[in-house]
Amino acid sequence: MVFQVSKKETVPIEGQKPGTSGLRKKVVVFKEPNYLHNFVQSTFDALPADQVKGATIVVSGDGRYFSEDAIQIIVKMAAANGVRSIWIGENGLLSTPAVSAIIRERIAADGSKASGAFILTASHNPGGPLEDFGIKYNMGNGGPAPESITDKIYANTKTITEYLIAEDLPDVNISVSGVTSFDGPDGKFDIDVFDSADEYVKLMKKIFDFASIRNLLSSPKFTFCYDSLHGVAGAYASRIFVEELGAKESSLINCIPKEDFGGGHPDPNLTYAKELVARMGLGKSPSQDEPPEFGAAADGDADRNMILGKRFFVTPSDSVAIIAANAVQAIPYFSSGLKGVARSMPTSAALDVVAKNLNLKFFEVPTGWKFFGNLMDAGMCSVCGEESFGTGSDHIREKDGIWAVLAWLSIIAYKNKDNDGGKLVTVEDIVLQHWATYGRHYYTRYDYENVDSDAAKNLMAHLVKLQSSLPEVNKMIKETRPEVADVVEADEFEYKDPVDGSISKHQGIRFLFEDGSRLVLRLSGTGSQGATIRVYIEQYENDPLKTGRDSQEALAPLVEVALKLSNMQGFTGRSEPTVIT
Numbered sequence: 001m002v003f004q005v006s007k008k009e010t011v012p013i014e015g016q017k018p019g020t021s022g023l024r025k026k027v028v029v030f031k032e033p034n035y036l037h038n039f040v041q042s043t044f045d046a047l048p049a050d051q052v053k054g055a056t057i058v059v060s061g062d063g064r065y066f067s068e069d070a071i072q073i074i075v076k077m078a079a080a081n082g083v084r085s086i087w088i089g090e091n092g093l094l095s096t097p098a099v100s101a102i103i104r105e106r107i108a109a110d111g112s113k114a115s116g117a118f119i120l121t122a123s124h125n126p127g128g129p130l131e132d133f134g135i136k137y138n139m140g141n142g143g144p145a146p147e148s149i150t151d152k153i154y155a156n157t158k159t160i161t162e163y164l165i166a167e168d169l170p171d172v173n174i175s176v177s178g179v180t181s182f183d184g185p186d187g188k189f190d191i192d193v194f195d196s197a198d199e200y201v202k203l204m205k206k207i208f209d210f211a212s213i214r215n216l217l218s219s220p221k222f223t224f225c226y227d228s229l230h231g232v233a234g235a236y237a238s239r240i241f242v243e244e245l246g247a248k249e250s251s252l253i254n255c256i257p258k259e260d261f262g263g264g265h266p267d268p269n270l271t272y273a274k275e276l277v278a279r280m281g282l283g284k285s286p287s288q289d290e291p292p293e294f295g296a297a298a299d300g301d302a303d304r305n306m307i308l309g310k311r312f313f314v315t316p317s318d319s320v321a322i323i324a325a326n327a328v329q330a331i332p333y334f335s336s337g338l339k340g341v342a343r344s345m346p347t348s349a350a351l352d353v354v355a356k357n358l359n360l361k362f363f364e365v366p367t368g369w370k371f372f373g374n375l376m377d378a379g380m381c382s383v384c385g386e387e388s389f390g391t392g393s394d395h396i397r398e399k400d401g402i403w404a405v406l407a408w409l410s411i412i413a414y415k416n417k418d419n420d421g422g423k424l425v426t427v428e429d430i431v432l433q434h435w436a437t438y439g440r441h442y443y444t445r446y447d448y449e450n451v452d453s454d455a456a457k458n459l460m461a462h463l464v465k466l467q468s469s470l471p472e473v474n475k476m477i478k479e480t481r482p483e484v485a486d487v488v489e490a491d492e493f494e495y496k497d498p499v500d501g502s503i504s505k506h507q508g509i510r511f512l513f514e515d516g517s518r519l520v521l522r523l524s525g526t527g528s529q530g531a532t533i534r535v536y537i538e539q540y541e542n543d544p545l546k547t548g549r550d551s552q553e554a555l556a557p558l559v560e561v562a563l564k565l566s567n568m569q570g571f572t573g574r575s576e577p578t579v580i581t
C-alpha cells in the first residue's frame with residue numbers, strides 16, 4: 001500500500017506560544033479540533049527543510065494521558081511532511097534526558113541519526129483527562145529548540161492555513177519493538193520502536209564508575225530509596241538501580257509509569273513527594289522506621305531530581321555546587337577537569353563560590369535549560385544546574401534526574417572509599433563539610449500558582465517602577481525589618497549569550513543587597529493556567545557558627561521584605577504561597 005498525503009484546511013488558534021520549555025496546556029485544549037495539528041505543522045514549517053524531508057525524528061515522552069493519541073497524529077503528519085523515519089520508545093516512553101541521549105548517540109542499522117525530537121510532556125505538571133499535556137521540540141544537539149526556532153513556530157501558528165497528514169497510514173503498535181516500513185509518495189517511511197532504556201543505560205555506564213556505586217549500595221551501612229512519582233523515571237529505575245547496581249527492588253517506590261501519575265503531582269519537592277519525604281524522616285509526623293541514608297525523586301519526564309539524606313534536604317542550588325566541587329575526583333567522565341560551570345539567574349550563588357575557589361569559568365544564564373546548550377556546544381561548560389530541581393552536564397543537552405542521583409551516589413562512594421570499618425560519611429556530612437569550606441547560601445522559593453494574569457503583570461510592573469527609586473525601597477525595608485541590609489542594586493536581568501550574541505531581556509526582577517543577599521521575582525513560563533509568581537530569596541553566611549540555622553527561620557526577615565516590596569497580598573489577594581521549596 002502507498003499512503004496518500006492530504007492537505008487539510010485550518011485556521012490559526014490563539015495562545016500557542018511555547019513557554020520556558022514548550023507548549024503546555026490542559027488536555028481538553030490539546031483535544032480541540034486541529035490544536036495539536038496546527039502546532040506540529042507550525043514546527044515542521046519552522047525547521048530547516050533538510051531537518052524534515054528525508055530526516056529521522058524521535059517522538060515519545062513521559063507517557064502521560066493523551067500521549068498515545070498524540071504520537072499517532074504526529075507519525076501521520078511526519079510521514080506526510082516527508083520525514084524518512086520516526087523513532088519511538090516502547091509504549092511511547094522516553095524520559096526527556098533519554099531523548100537527548102538518543103538524538104546524540106543512537107545510530108540506526110542504516111547508519112542514520114535523528115535530527116530532532118518531539119517530546120511529549122508537561123514535565124512536573126499533573127496528568128490525566130482534566131490535567132496537563134505538553135509538547136516541545138529538541139534539535140540535533142539534543143537540546144530544546146532555541147528562541148529563534150520557537151519564535152518561528154509561534155509566528156507560524158498565527159498564520160497557518162493548512163497542514164499535511166497521511167490519514168490512511170495505519171496506527172502504529174507502539175508496545176512492541178521493531179521496524180515497520182511503508183511506501184509513500186516520497187519513498188519509504190519507517191517506524192522504529194525500540195527499548196526505552198538501552199541507549200541511556202549505555203551512556204550512564206560510560207560516565208560513572210558503576211562498580212564503585214554497586215559497592216556502596218551493597219554496604220550494610222548504606223540504605224537507599226528512589227521515588228519516580230509514577231513518572232517515566234520508572235522505566236529506567238529498575239534497570240539501573242536494581243539490575244545494574246544491585247539495589248533492592250523494595251528501595252523503589254512509585255516506579256510504575258502511569259498516565260495520570262497515580263493521581264499525584266509529579267514534582268519532586270518537599271510538598272509533592274510526600275511518600276519519600278515521610279520515609280526519609282522529613283514528614284510532619286516522622287516515620288517509625290529508621291529512614292534510609294539516601295533518597296531521591298524524579299518528576300514526570302525524569303529530568304528533575306530531589307536529593308535527600310536521612311532527615312535532611314539538599315537544596316538544588318547546593319546540590320549542583322557540591323557536584324561541581326567533587327566531580328573531578330568522584331566521576332570518571334570529569335577526571336580531566338571541568339570546562340566551566342553555569343547556573344540560572346535565580347539559582348543561589350553557591351556554585352559561584354565553588355567556581356571562584358576552584359578557578360573555573362562561570363556563567364549565569366536566564367531560566368530555561370536551552371541557555372546552557374550553547375555554552376556546552378561551545379565547550380565552555382561541563383556542569384550546570386537550576387534551583388528548580390534541575391541538574392546536569394554536557395553528556396546531553398537536557399537536565400538529567402537519574403544522572404544527578406548517580407552523581408550523588410558517586411560522591412558518597414568516593415567519600416567512603418577508605419572508610420572500611422568507620423561510620424558512613426552521610427549526605428548530611430557532605431553538605432555540612434561543603435558549607436564549612438564554602439559558606440552556606442540560605443535559600444527558599446515561594447510560588448503563588450494560578451494567580452490572575454493581570455494581577456501578576458501589575459505586581460511585576462509595580463516592582464519595576466519601584467526599582468527606579470532605591471531610597472524608597474530602602475525606606476520600606478527599614479520600616480519592615482530594620483535588620484535587613486540595604487539594597488544596593490536593582491534591575492531586570494538581561495542576558496547576552498556569549499556564544500551567539502543573542503540578547504534575552506526581562507528575565508526576572510532582581511534586588512541585590514549590600515550583604516550579598518538577593519531577592520528575585522519572575523513569572524513562571526511553565527504553568528498552563530493563569531500566572532505563577534515565583535519569589536526567590538537568598539542569603540549568604542560564611543561564619544561557620546551561623547551556618548546551621550533552620551533556613552525558613554534564617555530567611556524570615558527577607559521573606560517579609562519581599563512580600564512588602566511586592567505588595568503580594570494587595571495585588572493577588574493571597575496571604576500564603578501555594579508551595580514553598
Ligand code: G16
Nearest residue numbers: 020021123367368369388524525526
Ligand atoms: C523547565 C525548564 C527549566 C526551568 C523550569 C521552570 O523545566 O527546562 O530550565 O527552570 O522549566 O521554569 P519556570 O520557572 O519558568 O516555571 P521543566 O522540568 O518544567 O521542563
